Amino acid sequence: MMKTTLLPLVAAAFIAPAFSSVGPQPAPATPAIAAPRDIPFKGEIRLQVDATDSIHKILRVREIIPVQKAGSMVLLYPQWETGSHSPTQEAAPLAGLTIKAGAKQLAWRRDVVNPYAFHIDVPVGVRELDISFQYLPAAIGPKLMSRDMLMLPWQKVALYPAGWFIRNIKVQAELTMPDGFRFATSLETAEASGNRVQFKSTNFEDLVDAPVYAGRYTRSIDLATSVRLNMFGDNEAALNLPPELIAKFSAMATAVPQLFRSQHYRHFDFLMSLSDVMISGGGVEHQESTEINVSANYAQDAGEQALMANLVAHEFIHSWNGRTRQPADLWTPNLNLPMRGSLLWVYEGQTEFWAHVMTPQLGLRTAQQALDALAVDASLMANRPGRAWKSLQDSTVDALYMPAKPVHWRDWQRREDYYAEGVMLWLDVDMLLRELTSDRKNMQDFAAVFFGAGNNARTISTYTFEDVCKTLNNIAPYDWAGYFNQRLDTHDDAHLLDGLKRGGYRLVYTDQPTDYFIQYEKDLGGTDLSTSVGLVIGRKGAVKSVAWEGPAFKAGISLGARLTAIGGQAYSDEALKQAIRDAAVSRRAIELTIEADGATRNVSVPYLGSLRYPRLERIPGTEDRLRSLLTP
Numbered sequence: 001m002m003k004t005t006l007l008p009l010v011a012a013a014f015i016a017p018a019f020s021s022v023g024p025q026p027a028p029a030t031p032a033i034a035a036p037r038d039i040p041f042k043g044e045i046r047l048q049v050d051a052t053d054s055i056h057k058i059l060r061v062r063e064i065i066p067v068q069k070a071g072s073m074v075l076l077y078p079q080w081e082t083g084s085h086s087p088t089q090e091a092a093p094l095a096g097l098t099i100k101a102g103a104k105q106l107a108w109r110r111d112v113v114n115p116y117a118f119h120i121d122v123p124v125g126v127r128e129l130d131i132s133f134q135y136l137p138a139a140i141g142p143k144l145m146s147r148d149m150l151m152l153p154w155q156k157v158a159l160y161p162a163g164w165f166i167r168n169i170k171v172q173a174e175l176t177m178p179d180g181f182r183f184a185t186s187l188e189t190a191e192a193s194g195n196r197v198q199f200k201s202t203n204f205e206d207l208v209d210a211p212v213y214a215g216r217y218t219r220s221i222d223l224a225t226s227v228r229l230n231m232f233g234d235n236e237a238a239l240n241l242p243p244e245l246i247a248k249f250s251a252m253a254t255a256v257p258q259l260f261r262s263q264h265y266r267h268f269d270f271l272m273s274l275s276d277v278m279i280s281g282g283g284v285e286h287q288e289s290t291e292i293n294v295s296a297n298y299a300q301d302a303g304e305q306a307l308m309a310n311l312v313a314h315e316f317i318h319s320w321n322g323r324t325r326q327p328a329d330l331w332t333p334n335l336n337l338p339m340r341g342s343l344l345w346v347y348e349g350q351t352e353f354w355a356h357v358m359t360p361q362l363g364l365r366t367a368q369q370a371l372d373a374l375a376v377d378a379s380l381m382a383n384r385p386g387r388a389w390k391s392l393q394d395s396t397v398d399a400l401y402m403p404a405k406p407v408h409w410r411d412w413q414r415r416e417d418y419y420a421e422g423v424m425l426w427l428d429v430d431m432l433l434r435e436l437t438s439d440r441k442n443m444q445d446f447a448a449v450f451f452g453a454g455n456n457a458r459t460i461s462t463y464t465f466e467d468v469c470k471t472l473n474n475i476a477p478y479d480w481a482g483y484f485n486q487r488l489d490t491h492d493d494a495h496l497l498d499g500l501k502r503g504g505y506r507l508v509y510t511d512q513p514t515d516y517f518i519q520y521e522k523d524l525g526g527t528d529l530s531t532s533v534g535l536v537i538g539r540k541g542a543v544k545s546v547a548w549e550g551p552a553f554k555a556g557i558s559l560g561a562r563l564t565a566i567g568g569q570a571y572s573d574e575a576l577k578q579a580i581r582d583a584a585v586s587r588r589a590i591e592l593t594i595e596a597d598g599a600t601r602n603v604s605v606p607y608l609g610s611l612r613y614p615r616l617e618r619i620p621g622t623e624d625r626l627r628s629l630l631t632p
Contacts, residue, residue: 031072031074033162034074034162034163035163036164036166036333036334036337037163038165038168038333039165040168041066041168041170042068044066044172044201045170045172045204046171047061047062047063047154047157047158047172047207048061048174048176049152049157049174050062050176052177052178052179052195054145054150054178057137057143057145058135058136059134059157061131061133061157061158062130062131063131063132063158063159065159065160066127067127067129068161071121073119073120073121073122073161073162074120075159075160075161076160076335076336077094077116077159078116078155078156078158078160078335080332080337080339082335083286084399085347086339086399086400086403088403088404090138093138093156094133094136095134095135095136096132097118098133099118101126101130102126102130104123106120106121106122106129107121108120117162117336118159133159135156135157142278143277143278143279146234146275147216148217148233148277149232149234149273150177150183150212150214150215151211151212151213151291152213152214153208153211154207154208155208155335158171158204158208160334165205165333165334166204166335167206167333168203169203169204171207172200172201173187173198173202174197174198174199175196175212175214176195176196177195177196177197177214178216179194179195180195180216181214181216182218183212183214184218184230184269185199185211185212185269186209186265186269186288186289187199187207187210188266206287208335209286209287210288210289211271211286211289211291213230213232213271213291217234217235217236218230218232218233221246223246223250226267227268227270228268228269228270229272230269230271230272231274232272232273232274232275233274234274234275234276234296237299238275248362248363251363252313253268255361255362256317256320256358259358259444260448260452261447261448261449262451262454264287264320264324264456264457265287265319266288268290270289270292270312270316271290271292273291273293274295275293276296276297278293279293280294280295281294281295281523282311284315285318285319285322287323287458287460290315290318291315292308292315294308303518304519304523305364306364306365306366306369306516307519309364310356310359310373311355313354313355313359317351317354322351323460324458324460325461326460326461327343327344328463329341330343330347331460339399341398341399341400343396344396344418345396345418345488346468348416349418349421349422352419352420352422352423353426354447356370356373356374356630357443357629357630361630367627367631370630371505371626371627371630372514372616374500374616375507375614375615376520376614377423377424378497378500378507378614379509379614380420381421381424381493381496383411383530383531384411384414384417384421385412385549386411386413386414387414387490387492387493388491389491391489391491392425392487392489393488395416395421398414398415398416399416408559410545411548412548424497424499425487426443427499427500428495428499428502429443429499430499430629431502431503431626432476432478432502433445433446433475436476436477436478437475442629446472446475449475450467450468465484468480502625503625504618504619504623504625504626504627505616506616506617507614507617509531509615511581511611511613512611514613525539525544526538526539526545527573529577530545531547531612532611533551534546534547534550534607535547535552537576541563541564541571543559543561543562544559545559546559551605555605556603557603557605558596560596561595562594562595564594564595565592566579566590566592567591568591571592580609580611581610581611587608589608591604591605592604
């Protein structure tokens with residue numbers, strides 16, 4: 001009541017002077033931005049990108065856009081990116097925007113509310129706009145270009161007219177690369193000569209779903225019919241993947257279409273960077289390609305290969321679950337309308353479940369590594385105090401406000417838990433299907449119907465919560481809506497590990513880490529003692545993470561602190577582990593010296609337990625359904 005009464009009064013106090021004869025006059029209202037319509041777009045955009053400036057790493061763009069009619073026109077710069085489900089594209093890197101009609105330069109005005117929209121008045125008789133601008137790289141953060149490599153996401157170098165579904169806007173793209181570069185993309189080539197390539201005409205939706213990777217050091221391998229692995233490295237040595245690993249990738253290229261009973265792509269291109277200069281450790285999904293970014297040492301590091309196995313499988317699987325089949329509220333007709341992620345626990349969670357299942361079946365992980373990987377996910381989710389206030393369903397909104405933002409208390413803030421908790425959820429669905437059907441049915445039956453059923457069309461189709469429940473009910477009658485709603489909205493972990501239990505396992509902790517956990521720590525870049533003293537420690541004792549309300553938290557240790565001594569002796573990770581072992585015997589608190597906020601002080605950590613590392617343990621007398629799921 002107070003809010004609705006006071007706000008008009010406050011607004012009046014600030015707005016009234018703006019209309020006085022001596023004060024500043026209000027800016028003229030900008031025309032509305034036309035909503036996208038599913039109507040034809042006449043003509044074809046011609047897009048030229050010059051990526052030859054590898055010194056400054058600036059992308060120079062020229063774009064010719066057909067005019068549909070004279071008068072008001074709005075050009076949009078994409079804001080929402082399908083790979084992040086979020087408004088993660090920044091407008092600031094777009095610079096030097098010039099718009100011409102023939103030889104005449106036209107004035108443009110950025111929308112005062114939407115900085116991704118540019119208003120233009122097109123004179124009568126103008127048939128096309130000649131546009132130029134530059135994409136300027138950030139000084140820090142992921143790189144798109146190095147001396148030896150280029151990653152080109154088309155959404156960063158293209159404008160498009162408002163008012164149309166982007167699938168109806170034709171584009172003919174052209175790329176000029178540094179001399180000596182070779183490229184790969186799912187786009188089809190019209191003509192390639194020297195360092196310039198012209199691609200066949202496509203639509204804007206498909207263009208932004210088909211990034212280009214290019215580089216000086218490249219290698220391409222056919223994995224299966226219409227599936228190719230394209231590698232780009234910092235050097236030639238980075239590209240020497242072991243033959244046995246390539247054979248496993250080939251098996252995956254065949255097995256995944258068989259799982260989903262469809263092969264919708266014309267051809268599929270894995271775009272893999274093996275680099276310590278460019279971004280590593282992540283991937284982006286597309287319908288006919290996928291981006292996989294690993295370290296320059298990936299080919300020689302069996303541990304990294306096992307750790308990243310899920311990433312490789314996950315991004316390929318997304319071609320079915322996420323790109324060809326999309327949640328209805330996540331699909332949008334252009335890249336400037338909000339996406340909604342209510343079904344990210346299906347889109348991401350089930351995709352990650354299939355990655356956990358398929359990597360051991362294909363030999364990308366051993367069965368034991370697969371069990372140990374599930375133990376890590378289970379432990380992370382079992383130690384989420386934030387569940388008390390934030391449900392799994394609420395975490396699906398994270399993509400709208402958390403992407404690319406630092407989250408310092410992840411166990412309390414629960415960022416993107418629809419991945420790991422989604423795995424636990426779909427594992428339980430699989431085991432429940434087996435129980436309900438006396439082991440005659442499981443999630444493979446769901447995959448075959450929901451994502452394929454022999455339909456090889458590239459046409460995107462959408463699904464809803466009701467579609468998911470209906471498909472499962474056709475496999476095994478059950479109250480699936482009630483089942484999911486209970487688990488999505490709960491604020492306790494009573495059913496979190498039901499899938500492990502139904503599969504014949506339970507989560508336990510021992511004082512010795514698994515080999516998989518050691519590799520997980522290496523990728524994490526720190527020593528993970530979060531389930532014991534409640535700390536993850538990085539280099540030189542730097543505190544990377546503190547468990548919410550854990551022992552270290554209660555002792556007064558926070559992010560940004562640095563551990564300098566243990567019991568008066570110089571700090572080391574091994575010394576801290578030994579102090580934990582000693583405290584479990586002596587029953588005395590662990591004495592630490594820390595530096596924080598410019599001061600040094602001593603703290604006592606009230607933890608008297610042992611080191612705790614997660615693993616899965618067989619439940620005696622139960623059927624080992626889980627291992628049967630993870631083996632061919």
